[in-house]
Amino acid sequence: MSVYQLQIGEINCAVLQEGVVKMTAEDVIARYPNAEPDAIAAAIAAQPPSGSLNLLYLQSAGSHILVDVGFGETPGPPDMGGVLRGLTSLGLSAADIDIIHLTHFHGDHISGLVDADGATAYPNARYVTTRSEWNEWMARWKASDAARDRHRLQLISSIAERVSFVAPGEEIAPGVEVVNLEGHTLGHSGLLIESKGERLFHVVDILHQAFQLARPDWHFGLDSDGALAERVRRQTLGRCADENILTLFYHLDFPGLGRVGRDGEVFAWKPVN
Ligand SMILES: [Zn+2]
Known part of the structure; x- marks a missing residue:
C-alpha cells in the first residue's frame, strides 16, 4: 500500500495505490493489436510495463471524493485492496466517502463498489458518471450472456438510485471539473482540479503504458473506439504539455504523477520522483 499526498491550492489530494497488476511481455503485446510485437517488446525491454492502479482521493469544501474504486475486497x-488501507492511513474509512466519480465502467475501476460479501462498500457515497458511459455499458451488458457482463450489470444496477449524471465542464465539487476523454470508452471522463492558481489533471486511461507517449498511434486493445481514443490522447497530451499541467495517469508507475513534454510530433513523460 502506498499513499502520495499533495496539495492543489486549498484542495487536499492523495494518490492511493490499489495494487499492481503483474503483466508478462506477452500480456502487454496482446493489448496493442495495431503495433508490431517486436516494437512493443523493445519498448518494454527499455522500460518494464506498468500495472499500477492509482486512485485519486480529494477533499474539497468538506466533501471527501474518491475517483474510481479499484478491486477492493472483490x-x-x-494483492489489491490498497485503497481501503490507504484511506485508513489518512484517518478515513470507506464510510467517510461522500462522492465517487466513476471515470468509466471497466472492472479495474468499478469492481470495488461492493465488499467481499457483495454489500455496498461505500455506504454513504453518491456516484457521478457521464450519461454516455451509462448508456454504453447498459446496452452492452444487457445484450450479453457472459457471466462477467451479467455480474457487472448487477453491480452497477445496485447503485443506480444513487447515481447522477455529470456533463463535461460541470463541477462535482468546488474546483473539481469533469473533462470529456471519450474513446477509451464512450463516456470515459477525467477531472481537472484547480484551486488558487494550481492545477492537477487526472487523465485516467487515455493511455496504459508510458511508451504510448512516444507512440500515441498504438491503440489499446480494450478501447471502445480506438481512432477516437487516439485523437483524444493526442489532444489531451498536447494540452498537458502546452499548459505544463501536473498530470495523473491511473495506470503508470505509482504515483502516476508527472508532466508531459513535447518531443517533435509525439510526447515524453517526466514523472515526479
Ligand atoms: Zn483502467
Whole structure:
C-alpha cells in the first residue's frame, strides 16, 4: 500500500495505490493489436510495463471524493485492496466517502463498489458518471450472456438510485471539473482540479503504458473506439504539455504523477520522483 499526498491550492489530494497488476511481455503485446510485437517488446525491454492502479482521493469544501474504486475486497488480481488501507492511513474509512466519480465502467475501476460479501462498500457515497458511459455499458451488458457482463450489470444496477449524471465542464465539487476523454470508452471522463492558481489533471486511461507517449498511434486493445481514443490522447497530451499541467495517469508507475513534454510530433513523460 502506498499513499502520495499533495496539495492543489486549498484542495487536499492523495494518490492511493490499489495494487499492481503483474503483466508478462506477452500480456502487454496482446493489448496493442495495431503495433508490431517486436516494437512493443523493445519498448518494454527499455522500460518494464506498468500495472499500477492509482486512485485519486480529494477533499474539497468538506466533501471527501474518491475517483474510481479499484478491486477492493472483490475477486481480482492478487494483492489489491490498497485503497481501503490507504484511506485508513489518512484517518478515513470507506464510510467517510461522500462522492465517487466513476471515470468509466471497466472492472479495474468499478469492481470495488461492493465488499467481499457483495454489500455496498461505500455506504454513504453518491456516484457521478457521464450519461454516455451509462448508456454504453447498459446496452452492452444487457445484450450479453457472459457471466462477467451479467455480474457487472448487477453491480452497477445496485447503485443506480444513487447515481447522477455529470456533463463535461460541470463541477462535482468546488474546483473539481469533469473533462470529456471519450474513446477509451464512450463516456470515459477525467477531472481537472484547480484551486488558487494550481492545477492537477487526472487523465485516467487515455493511455496504459508510458511508451504510448512516444507512440500515441498504438491503440489499446480494450478501447471502445480506438481512432477516437487516439485523437483524444493526442489532444489531451498536447494540452498537458502546452499548459505544463501536473498530470495523473491511473495506470503508470505509482504515483502516476508527472508532466508531459513535447518531443517533435509525439510526447515524453517526466514523472515526479
Ligand atoms: Zn483502467
